[in-house]
Amino acid sequence: MTEPHPHSHFLLLLLPFFFIALPAASNDTTYPNCPSYKCGDVPISYPFWIIDGESTTQFCGYQGFGINCSPILIPEIRLGGDSYDVQWIFPESSKISLVDKDVLTVLPGPNPDKCPRVRHRINLESLPLNYTSHNVNLTFHFGCNECPDFATEIRCLERKSCLQIMNNGTDEEDWNEFSCTGDVVTTVIRDHINRFLPNLSTTFGDVLRLGFELEWWRMDDCDKCEESGGRCGHHNTAGFICFCSDGTTNKDHCKDSEKNVKKKVIISLCSAVFGILLMCVVFYIWRRRQNKRRSYGSSYRSRNISSFTSSMTDPEKNGAYHGVQIFKYRELEKATNYFDSRNELGDGGFGTVYEGKLKDGRVVAVKRLYENNYKRVEQFMNEVGILAHLRHRNLVSLYGCTTHHSRELLLVYEYISNGTVADHLHGEKSSPGSLKWTTRMSIAVETASALVYLHASDVVHRDVKTNNILLDNSFTVKVADFGLSRLFPNNVTHVSTAPQGTPGYVDPEYHECYQLTNKSDVYSFGVVLVELISSKPAVDITRHRHEINLSSMALSKIQNDALHELVDPHLGYDTDNEIRKMISAVAELAFQCLQNDRDSRPSMDEVLECLVAVQNGMSSNKHNMLDGTSDDAVLLNHSQDMSPDSVAAAWSTSTLSTSSG
Template identity: 65%
Template sequence: MAGTQFTHIFSYEELKEATNGFSPLKELGDGGFGTVYKGKLRDGRIVAVKRLYQNNNRRAEQFMNEVDILSRLQHPNLVSLYGCTTSTSSELLLVYEYVSNGTVADHLHGPRSYENALTWPIRLSIAMETANALAYLHAVEPPVIHRDVKTNNILLDNEFHVKVGDFGLSRLFPSDVSHVSTFPMGTPGYVDPVYHECYQLTDRSDVYSFGVVLVELISSKPAVDLSRTRDEINLANLALNMIQRSELDELVDPALGFQSNWEIRRMISLVAELAFQCLQSDRDMRPSIKEVLEALKIIEKGGHDGDKLEKEKLSKDSHLVQSGANFSPVTVMNRWESSSTTPNTSL
């Protein structure tokens, strides 16, 4: 495993001690491949310990994959891997930095939603930092496709800064190919429909998933809700329908000030348009995550660089972006011209 020579090896006994024998009282949550516990190492560090499920016949593969990928990466918006047990250990354990403030999903529509802590500025910052992390992944060599971008995998610290985690499904992506053919994996509600139907994974698959995250941030609705009507169980479909029908008022979380604050209304409308582009069924019509990040930066600045964005990023399609306050849901019907579907290889 390239890079794993720098990964610290913990003993099973040390991690069992750190988590009080994997006490249920220490559980932070369950992931797709294991249970995560809060622990305290002998050197005093507070950590999160992922204990892979014993009955998962792919656990060794997921373990090796996550160690291999995370040992290559270092970014302020990615969860840091502190170490692991050996791959031959009877228990496969991964040790990460502890991120104290729960997940974005917890705060949007989970057990912490009652706190109403995610104001619009914080949500926009979460979107930008998540896009920044994904842009880094897509730009490293070889590029990394996360393949499970969702609000449950976006952790928050006490200042609401982002740490993207859970790389069990991630894939190293050759920079000289347009896609990788692989069996579709991911979380329902977030999986790129092209990937699901054609088994073709690209960097635009992460962009689609990020589009769902953007809609969650503006709506506070979960990605999948069986109580919604059949064609709107998936939040992506619900959002596309409402934006096309100019019903953004019904989609946006009313607590954000969409009705009462013109500036917030304008910014949320811009983010909704960006999400619409990310969720296009034709992946060639989706922007790259780098383009998404640039657009979010302009939105955060108040859209005053709208003309610059139009000239520099969207010169091939002058109908997509209108300047400043003239940006309306109608414009998302037009095509985002993207120069390539291959991963970006430079920051």
């Protein structure tokens, strides 16, 4: 008789489960009163429901939460009589993303896509909906005599129209003298406003088309219903309803009916019988294998040990793939306490980061990538393999990730405990004078060193910012999120949704060619240098409109010989001559990094060389840039009389002359 294949044991073990699953599958109920539905890519679920055309009184969700699925599979909801497209529904966070249909409608005119006309206010009526904390109001004033300083003129609309961000301390009385004929208030996401500043007069249409968020508060808890196998519904007068699979309804959850109890008893008896038969078969096969093993002798045992050793080195069986450690989703879920919001460390364009503790005791940072953004899994794994093999003392170590077998893709990094540079400059860990200039210089040098290494490895970071520069307890830099955009699609036809950079740090040329290069990292690093000098955030909409972007403020202050107005007063710029020289040199370097023309910016190698020279006191002949006769000293003293191009040219000449000595 032929020896059974070892895998046959596993197939036999699975037999009872097939018999158990079959009766349940055959009795699946479709819940005719509340069908599950998907409109395009958007799943519609409780408390929302589909208006099916036959009846608009479905008991599937809250009154007013009915959604029409248009012929082109775009879900629509009406608020206050006006239509909005539903971009996505997030049941876990109770949020819905909407966009006003008015701003999607192509109107007559020279630039219909760039100049939408908002015609109504958002009316939530008495629905259980609220604006989220991410929203900010925009007010459009139409037919004005002129636009005030605190508003932006929109030239493409009729007569004279003005746009105001409603968080700068103004009120309606400030508009009385401008004799506007009408106004409309709408809402948008605050981050989208920051992203398109300071050109809001020409990009406001892009902001409106990105939509806004609302959140609903649940007037009931349907968890019990769903856990008991039911589906949640809502009656306008009776309140919450739980639809059960046997066709009955209940107030909170589905209790087992007599029919279901009998069914379970029968299934249990069948399972027991099959279990006994299975044990008999397994015992027979085991005894037969034992007898054969005795006849094989030592040669069999030797081959078996060799086979066992080989299987132990199999990367797939050891939880590795192309050298990347593979984590199980359930392990990371437990490590982060099921992605508890209290474990959240931050979020960005690619995903949300949570602190977690693995079974082996390691504390890690788990990045939960946003859904539907990553490329196909095989390519994703190849890219992760490249990033995981990048090793530098100033880069955060990437330990590994999950695979397509898990519910979602997660990245696992080493945990850095001391927060980000942004936290220490102007965030929750900041305090006047706490971050000394010497520490800031070390941060600049170590960050530049990491970027030089990435560029030498043909990796463009694409999102250099102080929130991605982490600090350990000894204030050593650990750059995070490097190369993540390699994992995401880069489709220039959908640049509004592609995660490319952060407002305030993005290369100005990106909006012309939609490409980020090594010189784009240089520009972003220039903004980081200005943050280190000033302790100010890269974007702040409460500042004067021409200084909302820190880069614009820095260029203006340096060109107008007003660097002292930019520098953090607690750094010793006015009291310590050496610190004053170092800050002036770093400010000049930042000025070069922030040039609009990429070719006028230095490379990261040149930036690092200059920073190391500044850190070492600029004493060598090779880097003699701070004495009274150096070109850069002249540039700093007279930059207000020169254009950025002339400054860039002079800086390049100075660099060549000093590096050749």
